[in-house]
Amino acid sequence: MILSHQLFLVVACFVQACFSLMTPSDFERINGMLAPEAYSSTSVPFPAWLAQLANRTDWPAAKPPFIQTPGLDINSGIPSNPLHSLRLDQDMACFSQCSFDCNNCLGPNDIAACPQLLQTFDDGPTAATPALLDYLRQKRQLTSFFIIGTQVLSFPDTLRAERRAGHFIGSHTWTHPYLPSLSNQDIAAELQWTTWVINVTAGVVPRYFRPPYGGLDDRVRAIAERMGLTPIVWAHDTNDWQMVGGTRTENQTLADVQSWINASSTGIMLEHDQAPITVNTGMKIRDMVGAQMYVAPACKSLTAPWYN
Numbered sequence: 664m665i666l667s668h669q670l671f672l673v674v675a676c677f678v679q680a681c682f683s684l685m686t687p688s689d690f691e692r693i694n695g696m697l698a699p700e701a702y703s704s705t706s707v708p709f710p711a712w713l714a715q716l717a718n719r720t721d722w723p724a725a726k727p728p729f730i731q732t733p734g735l736d737i738n739s740g741i742p743s744n745p746l747h748s749l750r751l752d753q754d755m756a757c758f759s760q761c762s763f764d765c766n767n768c769l770g771p772n773d774i775a776a777c778p779q780l781l782q783t784f785d786d787g788p789t790a791a792t793p794a795l796l797d798y799l800r801q802k803r804q805l806t807s808f809f810i811i812g813t814q815v816l817s818f819p820d821t822l823r824a825e826r827r828a829g830h831f832i833g834s835h836t837w838t839h840p841y842l843p844s845l846s847n848q849d850i851a852a853e854l855q856w857t858t859w860v861i862n863v864t865a866g867v868v869p870r871y872f873r874p875p876y877g878g879l880d881d882r883v884r885a886i887a888e889r890m891g892l893t894p895i896v897w898a899h900d901t902n903d904w905q906m907v908g909g910t911r912t913e914n915q916t917l918a919d920v921q922s923w924i925n926a927s928s929t930g931i932m933l934e935h936d937q938a939p940i941t942v943n944t945g946m947k948i949r950d951m952v953g954a955q956m957y958v959a960p961a962c963k964s965l966t967a968p969w970y971n
């Protein structure tokens with residue numbers, strides 16, 4: 664297992680060396696990045712190394728195929744947890760495991776706690792994301808994004824802008840499935856293609872991921888670990904996405920945030936940059952919780968880099 668992990672990193676480092684488009688940012692760099700951004704739309708090239716590795720010439724439109732890479736073993740030693748569905752109330756297999764979404768169970772490496780109330784934004788990049796980036800640039804602050812691979816194909820320049828500004832970029836899978844319902848190969852495929860498109864577009868190899876719907880059990884954890892990815896989940900769910908459909912008001916969302924501030928003002932919050940309404944509320948939440956100058960992995964270790 665150690666050997667396979669090392670080999671994966673060798674591949675990742677090779678990938679980064681060939682396609683490292685940007686240099687690492689820091690706070691001084693973000694302070695210097697106050698010029699207006701252009702969020703033009705370009706396509707994401709399908710690089711020759713990936714064509715050779717995957718034996719294809721285009722990005723998967725939907726369900727991605729698993730590509731066996733050198734040294735990657737997603738079978739031996741992986742917990743054989745029964746597959747289970749998102750219908751938590753009807754699926755007891757879910758409750759028999761250390762499942763984040765079923766039991767709020769955290770693995771030893773999972774990150775959810777944080778010394779401050781920390782914002783994280785899922786499901787982008789979208790057309791709504793640039794407004795949030797502009798706002799954060801004015802505030803000279805950082806935030807954390809968990810990226811859907813297929814969204815990168817639609818908004819690559821927005822991902823590049825996130826990277827240039829120094830924001831954290833984590834993986835949120837290729838098509839946003841409920842991972843515990845998938846086979847080992849399909850879980851690995853969802854993660855590997857997202858890592859590749861983030862690398863090709865933004866020049867970094869992510870080291871952290873967030874499972875969609877919080878779908879995280881020991882089988883998902885083990886597969887992700889072999890792919891160099893550590894889970895980041897959350898301590899507080901804003902349920903901001905329900906505002907998009909009108910089943911939740913902004914006042915309800917902000918009242919929840921105020922209650923977390925009153926309680927301890929700690930822990931990672933789940934938000935989304937999926938639509939203007941969630942981004943607008945996100946800006947208000949940022950004003951409520953105050954300045955945030957570090958990103959999600961720093962909740963556990965201030966020194967660990969968040970990318971390879």
Ligand SMILES: [Zn+2]
Binds near residue numbers: 875
């Ligand atoms: Zn999501």
